[in-house]
């Protein structure tokens with residue numbers, strides 16, 4: 749499912765690399781949106797190389813755990829033949845929920861980079877901090893807010909459209 753031929757150019761700074769991969773994650777979020785899912789995209793990078801990607805699909809898969817990050821983590825484990833994803837960086841357009849943040853701790857993901865902050869269920873510092881909890885045996889380095897505005901707008905446009913759609917539906921039923 750992932751296109752592992754994608755490699756980040758060598759001469760980029762860390763900041764440029766983060767933007768490079770976040771652009772890709774946003775493209776994956778669009779794939780989720782195209783099938784009617786909340787637009788969230790995630791991917792995993794090891795040594796500047798894409799090893800796995802995923803986008804949100806709990807509704808279409810009838811799977812409450814099919815968040816973009818979980819799909820990417822599963823694919824990455826399969827790809828490298830190990831349930832520990834040491835030295836990897838996970839990019840995701842929205843701050844992970846508690847389930848996904850916890851899965852990253854289990855996987856020993858080294859670094860998490862996310863776009864929009866999630867004021868409702870964000871578990872990488874906003875509502876909970878599972879990624880840097882003293883009570884857990886692994887901490888993930890976290891950088892939030894990369895392309896924050898674009899990622900946030902991608903989500904709010906989706907929810908705005910969905911509200912409009914439901915309103916329109918209701919009107920159609922009433923008339």
Ligand SMILES: [Zn+2]
Pocket residue numbers: 815816817844845846847848849
């Ligand atoms: Zn999640």
